[in-house]
Amino acid sequence: MDRPIVAEVFYDATGDDTGHEFVELLNPSATPCSLVGLRLEAGDGAAPGRWTLRWTGTAADSIAGSGRFVIGGSLVLPPPGATVTLDLQNGPDAVRLVWPDGVTEVVGYGTLAYTEYFCGEPAADAPSGQCLARVPDRSNQGSNALDFRASPPSPGRENLSEREAELIPGSLALEPEQPEPEHGARLSGRVANRGASPLSAGEISVKGTLADDSSASEIFSHAIPAAIAAGESAAFAVETGPLAPGKRTLRVQIALAGGAPAGNDRDSLRIRVGAGPLAVTEIQFHPGAGEGEWVEVKNRDALPLDIAGFRLSDRGASHGVPAGGSGALAPDSLALLAQDRAALLSRFAGLDSARVWQVKPWAALNNSNDSTGIADAVVLREADGTPCERVPYSASGVPSGVPLELREGEWRPSRAPLGTPLAPPLTLAPLATRFEMTPRRLRAGAGVARLKWSLPWERARVSIEVYDLAGRRVRRALPESDSAARGESDWSVEGLPPGLYLVALLARAETGNQALRETAAFRIVGAAP
Missing domain, CATH: 2.60.40.10 (Immunoglobulins)
Structure with a gap:
């Protein structure tokens, strides 16, 4: 009787083997054959007698005349006739068919010392990503070394056909x-x-x-x-x-x-x-207050959205799953996707916790640009993989601790020092002058001033420096940053002794050669701590 034979063995997938391994059987006869009671065993060639059962055929398992039957993992395509975790060794090892009447067939690979693990001579070990296959497809010369060779995996199909x-x-x-x-x-x-x-x-x-x-x-x-x-x-x-x-x-x-x-x-x-239903509106990629990274999103759909039905990643990581929030997100409403939900809620005590979601695994957003001028990208997808939003961002000119926010159609550093989670961007009132500092009288050790500017250009590079009366620079209140025409920043005088100082705004237009310098005097009073 012509019995089904092992036609292909795939035991070492590229990367993780789990779910990808398979053994393919070929029926050389034109007559269908039942596989009930057939055993597939895996052999460990390190010592004699180490055979482990991996699969047993049931009454529902059969192989058509001249057909194929695949026994394999859940990721094998097309889906196998029998789904099972094979956990085959990468060599030197073997697989064995044992029929109910005791007839066996062995396929061994690699350098094997014990003859029970191969027929004739063992086949050469296949490289990662390749299978062992009978080539030509029905080769049966009585030796694994003669019948099997490395070949691209082809579960359920002819092994190395002439044209494929x-x-x-x-x-x-x-x-x-x-x-x-x-x-x-x-x-x-x-x-x-x-x-x-x-x-x-x-x-x-x-x-x-x-x-x-x-x-x-x-x-x-x-x-x-x-x-x-x-x-x-x-x-x-x-x-x-x-x-x-x-x-x-x-x-x-x-x-x-x-x-x-x-x-x-x-x-x-x-x-x-076109646009997806969930939009990214704010990105905190280098937090400075212990709140962890976070991404603010907005429902721009006409219907409520289940945030748990979306996935977040950077441009290279696996997609993180939101959890911990509750309820659907209403149209035009905001939600937060957080690296550390507890830390974010602690830092911003007034947040609506139902709209704050922990994402695991987190994307780990980059803080510095690559050679293309891009630091990273925030990527949203639906659970089935459908793209929803992709926002590449640059870290250039963004002060540490300040998020990026979508404002007037452009991504810009937030006007609020820690951002505006679950709130729209901060709207700044007009200024009567180019540069203001309030208050101008601060207490030593703990005083905080607000620095405000209003520039004659749409975009500029802005820095703010502090000088003593001898003209020496003693502090940089704001490192050079990208700014809109109207901007604000808070600055602490901590570490400066009492005295009179000058604060200077330096601004350069984003295009052209225009620049300006504005100054304001201020005093620090009280004893130094």
Whole structure:
């Protein structure tokens, strides 16, 4: 009787193996075969007799004539016939089939000292990301070394067929990730030649379909103009054309000329065209008062939003899940996503705790710019991965401890020293002069002055310095920072002895060569602490 045989073993995925391992069985007979009572065992080649049961076939398990049956983890695609955690060793080790009548088949890999762990000679250990597969597909020469070799994983499909193309999982990307309505985007990805023969330019085509809950429409079809050698891959890029606003799934499928559809020929992206329902309005990326990092968001949808249904990340981290707040966020209302909810509520005692959410894991926002002039990005997604908001930010000119806030359509340092969590940006009253300091008489050790300015330019670089009567600079009240025309900052005289001082505002227009200098005198009174 021709029994099903082991056709493929995948035991060492790139990265974490969990959920990715599988063993594929092939039925060489045209007659279906029941797998009831069949045992799959894993062998530890370090010592004799170390076999561990991993799976037993049930009455529901069978393999079609000339078919395949995959036993594997929950992340194997297409889904396996039997889902099980295999926990296979990365070598030198083995797998074994044991039939109810005692007949066994062993596949061993790596340098093995005990003959019970291999047939003939063991197969060479496969590198990470590769499987051991019978090549040619039904090779059965009585030796693991002759029958099995490293090959790209192909669960449920022919091993190293002459012609096979794969859309590499996870390679799809849309730029911009969240296009404006009626604008196009650029979709990129990679395809691989998983067959034994080279593929000519134009033999692989890629098709994109945009789908929502009620309809689907093809938005592009593109022949990939690259020739691809066996085992190699090639990038592709396609312009989508204008896209209508909304939340959809972009389904991408490749086709190989003359080839049959395969399970590795498709992938998808959750996309959004236009603004999402939740907007970022304030970012505290370098806190100075022990409150931890935080991000303020606003519901710009017409309906209440469940904050727990969103995810927060920076431009590279895994997405953090909000918890700890309560209730839906009403339209036009604000909420806070916090690194440390308890610390934030302690620092700002008047906050509505129902609208403050702890996010784990936290994104760890960067405090300094990279070579592109960007420090980091705050990224919001819905739980299903649909983009909602992406805000790249620059740390240039932002004083330590001061958040960035969205004000008049631009990201600017907050006018309030600690920001305005769960409140709109601070509105500053007009000034009668270019520069004011209040009060002008301060007590030594603990006095705090408010420095205010009103400039003749829309944007400027501003610094404020303090001098004694000998003209020596004794303090920098405000390091050079980016500022709007109207700004304010609090400054403590702590550490300065009693006496008369001069405070000087230095400002340079953001564009052009214009600059100004304004001064004000003040006195520190009382005994130095």
